[in-house]
Amino acid sequence: MNPFTEQEAWEEHQIGKATLKFGSKDKKQMSDDYQYVFEDQIEFIKASVMDGDKYGDEVPMESLDNSKEKSALQKLQDERKTLPVYPYREELLQAIHDHQVLIIVGETGSGKTTQIPQYLHEAGYTKRGRVGCTQPRRVAALSVAARVSQEMGVKLGHEVGYSIRFEDCTSEKTVLKYMTDGMLLREFLGEPDLATYSVVMVDEAHERTLSTDILFGLLKASRNTSNFIFLHKKSKPLPGIPLGWPTNYTLHFSTVAYMHWSELKFDITRFRTDLKLLISSATLDAEKFSDYFDSAPIVEIPGRRFPVEINYTKAPEANYLDAAIVSVLQIHVTEPPGDILVFFTGQEEIETAEAILKHRTRGLGTKIAELIICPIYANLPTELQAKIFEPTPEGARKVVLATNIAETSLTIDGIKYVIDPGFCKMKSYNPRTGMESLLITPISKASALQRAGRSGRTGPGKCFRLYTAYNYFNNLEDNTLPEIQRTNLANVALCLKRLGILDLQNFDFMDPPPAEALLRALELLFALGALNKVGELTKVGTRMAEFPLDPMLSKMIIASDKYKCSEEVISIAAMLSVGNSIFYCPKDKQVHADNARMNFHFGNDGDHIALLKVYSSWKETNFSTQWCYENYIQVRSMKRARDIRDQLERLLERVEIELTSDPNDLDAIKKAITSGFFHHSARLQKYGSYRTVKNPQTVHIHPSSGLAQVLPRWVIYYELVLTTKEYMRQVTEIKPDWLVEIAPHYYQLKEVEDRMLSLSLSLSHTHTHTNNNNNNQL
Ligand code: CDP
Ligand code: MG
Secondary structure: OOOHHHHHHHHHHHHHHHHHHHHHHHHHEEEEEOOOOOOOOHHHHHHHHHHOOOOOOOOOOHHOOOOOOOHHHHHHHHHHHOOOHHHHHHHHHHHHHHHHHEEEEOOOOOOOOHHHHHHHHHHOHHHHEEEEEEEOOOOHHHHHHHHHHHHOOEEEEOOOEEEEEEEOOOOOOOOEEEHHHHHHHHHHHHHHOOEEEEEEEEEOHHHOHHHHHHHHHHHHHHHHHHHHHHHHHHHHOOOOOOOOOHHHHHHHHHHHOOOOOOOOOOHHHHHHHOEEEEEEOOOOOHHHHHHHHHOOOEEEEEOOOOEEEEOOOOOOOOHHHHHHHHHHEEEEEEEEOOOEEEEEOOOHHHHHHHHHHHHHHOOOOOOOEEEEEEEEOOOOOHHHHHHHOOOOOOOOOEEEEOOOOOOOOOOOOEEEEEEEEEEEEEEEEEEOOOEEEEEEOOOOOOHHHHHOOOOOOOOOOOEEEEOOOHHHHHOOOOOOOOOOHHOOOHHHHHHHHHOOOOHHHHOOOOOOHHHHHHHHHHHHHHOOOOOOOOOOOOOOHHHHHOOOOOOHHHHHHHHHOOOHHHHHHHHHHHHHHHOOOEEEEOHHHHHHHHHHHHOOOOOOOOHHHHHHHHHHHHHHHOOOOOHHHHOEEEEEHHHHHHHHHHHHHHHHHHHOOOOOOOOOOOOHHHHHHHHHHHHHEEOOOOOOOEEEEEOOOOOEEEEOOOOOOOOOEEEEEEEEEEOEEEEEEEEEEOOOOHHHHOOOOOOOHHHHHHHHHHHHHHHHHHHHHOOOOHHOOO
């Protein structure tokens, strides 16, 4: 219910106004600061370039005082002028000045991402607020920010920064902010009018990631408040609005729904006609985007493009990894100089290919030029990522083994040959079973075209498609399905609810998600207690939305308050968030690595507790790297877990949860986990398989789990993955009555009892037949 009476609503209105005034004063102050930074910097660049003046700590460009570095900066500045976007600089700035929304299309490598934000900065936009530029991928946000800071001669994190989940490399000074689209979405939660921004550039828009699509809807609305009227046409009338309210305020008030009732503030977006929105991409259906954004003008930047010769295989390849390696070697031995780019689907494939290539090139002898192998994927350490941008030494050839990231997000100069096996890893979601899977899937024609284009940037190129022409023309889809239509929406639904958007079905999606997927998401949020019966956000939901995590993980953390084990639970949440890269297993030391891993499973307390033990043990050694080596644990993943945990700890404070701990009460920890994951429960069946309790389907414990041999009767799992079978990963044993205790609205006693009964019946039945005590197998 709306907590405000009429009078309070009116007072809030006044406060709203006051805040607004205060806000603009703040903004003025801010813009003065920016101006200071801006001028400071120009002065500085001039100074350092001209006479090598030192500027002290504030602007860390000391290194520039030697002439070599100075000329490097000059060289970068000259290079900027050679990019295809440069001749369009004035035209672009004029169009941005004249229009609020602009669609920008330009070939990969033309300079959209690195240059346009700089042009805006140079033109003074950053005096009014930040320029934000979103990227679908972490690596792209990071590497582009690094490049731009280099071009501007400033330290990364100062004037130019980036923000990706769990990693904020920005400061008060930051005026150009590169970030993942998911991060901007989260910023909406704290700042629904994006007051600190003067321009938002949604880059790589063609990727149509879930976050990008949601941003479209929000940004579209935030330009034009009338878009929010629908919010309360369908929902109940806004309480607190006195009759006879002046009509101009009706519109004003319609936007109140944009926020949560309980935070009745005023939507400043009405006053944000100054916010510029740029939608950019190398390849997109510009008309569709323009239509969606109320006929926004389209600017096309013609790229340089050289002819690309496309080759297909005559027959389908049985093993594209092998075929790709053979192609690399063939090109290396027979084709003229020029670097090679190969597209793989993920880290594992890239690592395999790297190992095989290293092995095979060893035997090539000294007559063949050196082949420099450069992998690039999201989890690659930053310092290694930089390697792909280093110029290839004379007489050598570089081969870049990349994921989809090199399709449009990153430009690597000097590529002349592209090898395209025709696959990528794609998420898919089955709303009926709730199962999400990451499957290797054929790419779309649009992707194939982009991949081929990567070879013709600096001269004529060649693309080797490891599939047949027939396959290309007849079997590949034209475009990739937007992520919103093939993913679990729980996270996004919570985020939108938090923004006060009550009627998700009528949200202005560019392409709406399947109704069933949306319904599933709402059901889950309801089951987790984040929404009430009429679909409004509850207090629990509001607290959950504070965490940049999947709603089930957030709920687990909220529940840890009740079970007095928040210390342990945030460690577990952090470890789960790192993914499956905690343990590593060198092929020649498999037995040792397995033993080391199983040490953490001593006591069969399940995988969550094992992760906790890993974290705690590492902490006890004072975060020792040596300890990680000895235990076959990836130190990089552990450091990431520690960073994530630190952030979660700070967020605990925001939701007023104290740090509590009783490492010996494992049941309390397991109950907290169950509070988030009761939805993911499964019961042992015959022959060691499991049946999920809701939406019944047969699943198995993943062989890497500590419980794979133990086979407890009742388990909850973190995620389902489909590889050779449907596997549950990160599994913990529970007592079935916990389900009823913790989620009585979701599980009824009867349901759990009946199942216990049938299990015990089948147990006794089997006992009589097998006449032994291997009831573990049931
Ligand atoms: O966004 P778009 O694909 O239009 O181009 P960009 O990312 O702005 O790249 C423009 C140029 O900057 C590329 O041709 C690269 O030479 C250079 N660049 C780089 O050297 N290192 C990066 N991390 C990013 C760009
Ligand atoms: Mg780009």
